[in-house]
Amino acid sequence: MLLLVLMASSLANASESPPLSEQADQWRATLAQAQRELAEDFPSRSPDRVMAQLRQLELEARSARRSAQADLETQQSMLERLRPEDPELEDDEPPPERYQALQELVQELEASIAEHSARQRLAAVTETRAAELVDSIARWEQQRFRQRMTQQMPLPLPGTVWQQAASDSLEFAGELLEAPVIWWQERRERDEAALAIAYFVLLPLLGFLFSQMLLRPILQRYGRDLSDSSPSYARRIGAAVADGTANALFPVAMVGLTLLALTLQGLLTGLFAQIVYVLALATAGYLVLFGMSRAALSPHKVAWRIVPVDPTRVSTLLRAIRIAGLVMATSAAVLWLLFLTGWDTPHLESVFLFFATVLVAITTGWALSPRYWVKSLNESRQAGPEDQAVANAEQQEEQEEQEEQEENQDDAQQQGSGYTLSRLRQLLRLTLMVAPVLALAGYSRLAYFTQSRLIFTLLIAGFGILLHLAIRELIQRFYLSQPKEALGRRKAFRSPPLNQTSLQGMIFWTGLVADLLIGTVLLYALLLLFGVPPTTLLIWTQGIFTGIDIGNFTLAPGNLLIAILVLSGGLILTNLLRRWLTRHVLPNTRLEYGLRNSVAAGFSYLGVGISLIITMGALGLDFTNLALVVGALSLGIGFGLRNVVENFVAGVLLLIERPVKVGDWILVGEHEGTVKHISVRSTEIETFDSAAVIVPNADLISSSVTNWTHKNRMARVIIKVSVAYGSNTEQVAQVLLDCAKKQPGVLQIPHPIVLFMAFGSSSMDFELRCFVGDTDDYMLVYSELHFAIERAFHAAGIVIPFPQRDVLFRNPPFPGGDTRE
Structure with a gap:
């Protein structure tokens, strides 16, 4: 019964969607309107507005498709639950009072499934059609742009074209001059003349005062420091940006805020508003270009110069840049006003663009002339300010001429950056000169x-x-x-x-x-x-960012980038967590150093594992399919990467059981030293010769390992000593014990002992056995005890023998009774 109630509520929630026919009519109307606009070259609406509407429709259809898919899967699952899996159970009918409700619910589910299936197909078709229209509009814009650029205009030289262009230009200028008059009359009719004048005067004045208040601290903090005679390149660029901001961006911001205030108050209307906006943008571009150029050239503070210019012609270069910027800003403003006012007639546009390209080519070619540029920035900075550079140039004119001749002889062999920039400037000048030729051709x-x-x-x-x-x-x-x-x-x-x-x-x-x-x-x-x-x-x-489909998996660069960021962030956070545990948390516990290292390594492995899982989720991998793939590859991994897996498991066992830990003194085969690091594959041992030995973890698990510091860091020192026959054995034992007791590194508990081990062939053999508290002191104590024993035996008159052997030669008689000595 509870299942029936839940299914009924699910059907009620699914029925809240708008009717399928109504939604289909809305989507078809939007698509038809966009198709009509595209076919008629957008007579009533701009392509951007149509594009935005289609994108909204595409998102809406995608959301509807996914929602219908989810509801369809849910209701199909419900329907499968209501139907018996075993056909023999169909005879076991439910009670009569529930049979009718069950049948009605099945019918409602089937109808809802059909509706959601139709809604899903409709949404998919709408989404596809919207995407196709978006692509079509993009292709239309590209084709329209190419047609406009390659359209041949009237040739600018014929007299008839000039006459028509002059007539159009006079009417265009008259309309521009009439716009302020019309605007002023409207302000006077609305009694807004005084307010407009106040805004035009007071706002720039307030902006100027405010910019001056900000200008000084910015220049003091980020501007040029005259006491710094050799600033870095980054410091020079920062100072140039600060100076350019003060000289260019502040005035631009002041003008922009003034226009914004006038617009919000409704004081800028009609064609006059468009003229003001265009002039403001052109002025802003000119100020930014000239301000940044002056900051980069730095004519008076040569230590802060960031471009290689001829120090004797900096002022002339700035003048050329100013004129070129003025020409470009003016031509752009006039061309923009022609488009806004509708006076972009073929004749006027052809003549104006011809003159604009000629003037821009002349002024920019002037600024790019080789006479204003040098090969290196150091050459420009070392010459000093312009007046000093001019004086030096006059004194060294002959020397420069000789150097110039030598440079011209080797010009084809130069490969420096200055040579490359010079050739690029020449190529740019030639390319700019081609534009007037194209304009002349129409x-x-x-x-x-x-x-x-x-x-x-x-x-x-x-x-x-x-x-x-x-x-x-x-x-x-x-x-x-x-x-x-x-x-x-x-x-x-x-x-x-x-x-x-x-x-x-x-x-x-x-x-x-x-x-x-x-x-x-x-x-x-x-x-x-x-x-x-x-x-x-x-x-x-x-x-x-959509990516490509590989089976049921979509490889999207956007998801890949997100996955890389997630993985990098996870690894960084894991590293920070491990450092925090190692430096601040674990040292304050009572855990020993090796156990602390194991805990930190465990957290590191856990963090890496979680990061990998989140990364796979960011890539959109299905963990169900991933489990199948891992299961299918497990056999191949077991054979191909057996040693790697074996070492990995051994590394995990080392971290858990800890038979060997970081800092232990171990002996593995022929290698003896201190454990420095335990990773998932191998263990690093540093020998007493400071050599690093990489031992696979499987060798530490499968073979015998001598661990001198497994339970504690105590170590026993055994020193073998031999004395000559005839020595007092009690005195020898006492001397050895005294040497051990006087040594600071020797532990007194357990007590040092002396053992009489054997009667040797030429000596009596003893052993001194004692303990040191830390294996790090083993070799030092071992050496110091040898020194002490030698000194004590020498003082006590105890002799340390060396092996002696007596050899007896016999002379047998020779044949004939002759004997020889």
Whole structure:
């Protein structure tokens, strides 16, 4: 009965979903509207809005499909429970009063299963169709962009084109000049003129005062320090960013806040608002370019210069950059206003883009001229400020001419970075000069697009290189500037110091991760600049993170990245936990050192195991299938990796039974030394010659091991001594006992004893047996006792004999009775 109640409640919950027909009509209407917009080239809505609606529909259909799948599996399981597994049990009918309710419940389950199956199929079809429309819109945007870029405009040189362009430009200028007048009349009609003037005057003034308040502490904290004559490259870049922020970003932020306040108050409306926004953006770009350029060139503080420029022409280069930035900002603003006002007629656009590309090519070519650049930054910094550099240049003109001739002779053999940058600048100048030729041929849009994107690429690449160098230097300073405290802590915890190879590896991998992050962001910025639609980028990103299907498993780079992060984080947390236990918790317990090491190793293995399980879950592995795979591979692992598994099990037994622990003095076969580390596969023994011997754990379990410190660290010292015949044996025994009692490292309990062992062939043999409290003192006590015994025997007149042998030669008679001596 309880089962029937639960099934009825499940059906009630499942019936809360909207009707299938209503949901199907909504989804079909959305798809049909998107298809119509795509077929008619989006007459009423933008592609971005349609794309957002389709993505919302795709997410909704995916959620509905998964929900229907879950409900379908649940109800199919219920239906299987209601039907008997054995056909013979069908004759055992339930009582009459429950038969009708059971039949009704089965019918409701079958109807619900059919509805959820239909809902699942509908959601799957809708999800697929929405994804296909998203791809179609992305392809439409790409095709539209290519068509627009490759469309041939009217040639800019014919007189008729000039006349039509001049007429359009006059009307365009008149509309722009009329916009402020119309705006002012509207403000006066609404009695908002005084408020608008107050905002236009007071907000910039307040912003200027506020920026001045922030400017001084920022420059003092991060700006240039004149007392530092040789700042690092990272410090110079930080100072350049601070100076550029003060000179460029603060004014930009001030203008932006003013415009935001005017917009929120409703004081910027109509075409005048668009004009103000465009001019503000163009001004911001110009200020940022010029402010950062001035900060990078640093004409007066040469020690803080970050680009290799000719010190005698810094002011001229800044003037060229200022003019080039002004030309680019003005052309971009005018072109944007042409699009916003609808005056981008073919004739006006062709002539304007032709002049814009010519002016940009001239000004940027001026700034990229080889006369303003040198090969190395040190050469630029060592010349001093511009006036001093000019004086030095005049004094060394002849010498420079000779050096220039020599450099020209060897120009083809130069391979340095300055040579490469020089060739890149020349190639860039030639490429920029091609744009006016394209515009002259009628491909004005392609010419302007290629030229502007090339300049933006240059700026982004330069920014990326400087950021890469700065981050690399910061990483090196971070790892190399903390040796004293860190090394002190490592010595206190008996950790080995980091060697140069480890430091270089850490610097490399940290820098690689930083470069990947920076490169990804800059790559996306470049793709957007080169006209790749955001929707296409979104599809590409989604495709990258969606992954590929391998059977029932989906290998997604996103999941792989998450799994790597989870595994790295788990290993780091495990390492931190082990260090915390080793340094702060276990030393305060009464556990001995070896047991503490076993507890820490156990926590480490547990943490690694949990991290691996969570990582497999992040990858989306099904543990049921994983168990089947592990079971299928167990036989192969048993044969192929038998030794590895055997050593692993032996390592676990060593940590549990602890017949050998870290710090023990053991003898395994021919190897004797102290146990330094026990891992899952092998045990490291350090011999008394400081040699490391790696012994497989299986050998420690299967073979005999002599452990001198298994129960305690006491060790017995046996010294064999021989004395000459005729010596007083009682005196010999007393002298040996006195030597043992006077030795500080010898334990008095158990008492030292002297044993008379044998009558040798040439001596009487004794043994002195005593104990030391710590095996670490064994060799020292052993040696000291030998010294003491030798001194005591010498003082007592006891002789230590050496083996003697008497040889008797007999001379037998020779034949004939002759005898010889």
